[in-house]
Amino acid sequence: MYLPPHFAELRPEEMQRLLREYPLGTLIHQGTAGLDAEHIPLDYQPREGGPGVLRGHVAWANAVWQHCPSGTPVLVVFHGPQAYISPNWYPSKHETHQLVPTWNYQVVHVHGTMTVLDDEKSVRNIIALLTHQHERNEPRPWRMGDSTPEFIQGMLQQIVGIEIAITRMVDKSKLSQNRETRDRLNAADVLDSQGQTHMAQAMRTAG
Numbered sequence: 001m002y003l004p005p006h007f008a009e010l011r012p013e014e015m016q017r018l019l020r021e022y023p024l025g026t027l028i029h030q031g032t033a034g035l036d037a038e039h040i041p042l043d044y045q046p047r048e049g050g051p052g053v054l055r056g057h058v059a060w061a062n063a064v065w066q067h068c069p070s071g072t073p074v075l076v077v078f079h080g081p082q083a084y085i086s087p088n089w090y091p092s093k094h095e096t097h098q099l100v101p102t103w104n105y106q107v108v109h110v111h112g113t114m115t116v117l118d119d120e121k122s123v124r125n126i127i128a129l130l131t132h133q134h135e136r137n138e139p140r141p142w143r144m145g146d147s148t149p150e151f152i153q154g155m156l157q158q159i160v161g162i163e164i165a166i167t168r169m170v171d172k173s174k175l176s177q178n179r180e181t182r183d184r185l186n187a188a189d190v191l192d193s194q195g196q197t198h199m200a201q202a203m204r205t206a207g
Contacts, residue, residue, distance in 0.1 A: 001109055001170060006178050009106075009171035012051075018080045018108050018171065019044040023133075025054065025076040025110070029068050038064050042076065042164075043129045051166040054110065055126050057159045065160045070115040074164060080106030081198040085176065089190045090183035102176075106202060109170040117161035126161045175199075175206035 009015065019042075027038045042056040054076060058064055068074060082105035093099040117123065127144065135141035144152050176184040188203040 001107075001172060003170065003172050004178075007172050007174045009173040012169075014173075015108050015169050015171045016044060016046065016052075018106060019054075019078055019110070022078050022080050025056075025078050027064070028075045028077065029064060029072065029114075031063075031067050036064070036067075038062065040162075041130060041134075043126070043133055045129075051169060053166060054112065054164040055129060055161070057123060057126050057130075057161045060158050060160055062160075065116045065118075065162060068114045068116070068162075072114045074112060074114045076110040076112070076164060078108045078110065080108070080173075081196070081202055082106070083191055083196050083199040085187055086190075089187040090179060091186055092180055092183050102174075104174050104176060104199060104203065106171070106173045106175070109172075110164070110166055111168045111170075112164040112166040115163045115165065117163055120156055123156050123159060123161045127156070127159075173202065173206060175203045177206050 023041050023043065025040055025042045027040055029036055029038075038058065040056045040058060042054040044052060044054055046052040082103065085102045085104050087093045087099035087101055090099050117126070124144075131142060131144070135143075176187055179187075184203055184206070188200040191197075191203070192200040
């Protein structure tokens with residue numbers, strides 16, 4: 001990934017925040033026909049003394065777990081907020097007329113090693129983690145106990161768990177840091193007025 005220094009986000013806590021708030025990862029791997037990609041919600045878990053792990057699951061019928069046996073290196077891409085930026089939003093454009101359109105975005109590339117977890121206990125634990133993460137704000141969070149044991153057992157038999165031990169993370173946050181402060185903040189205000197609050201907030205704190 002092309003990464004100019006002014007767009008590099010080096011704070012681990014910011015990378016981890018993006019993984020938690022935008023958990024749909026694009027798992028890139030080498031398939032039988034060349035490069036392939038899967039889109040999988042992944043739960044991030046920190047690890048003491050290391051960058052942590054990602055956990056998720058795929059359908060048993062999805063051949064990715066066969067193409068990527070335990071020990072396979074993979075790349076997972078997480079996309080945060082993104083937005084088109086018009087040069088008209090930069091006050092300095094109206095003075096110099098030397099600015100062009102661009103696209104701002106936040107993205108995290110997670111490199112790691114994949115392990116296949118096909119035993120029932122591991123799969124059940126992964127489902128419990130993901131359910132807790134995404135149901136916690138519901139008035140009455142869904143639990144596996146809401147369904148019959150026979151139904152849950154049948155569903156668990158149709159999926160395979162995956163765990164990715166993270167080796168390194170690279171965060172690119174392109175948020176107009178290379179523009180004047182007044183340009184960056186005014187563009188953030190325009191995005192806010194359009195309802196793109198997440199990108200606007202990211203740009204305001206990117207100085």
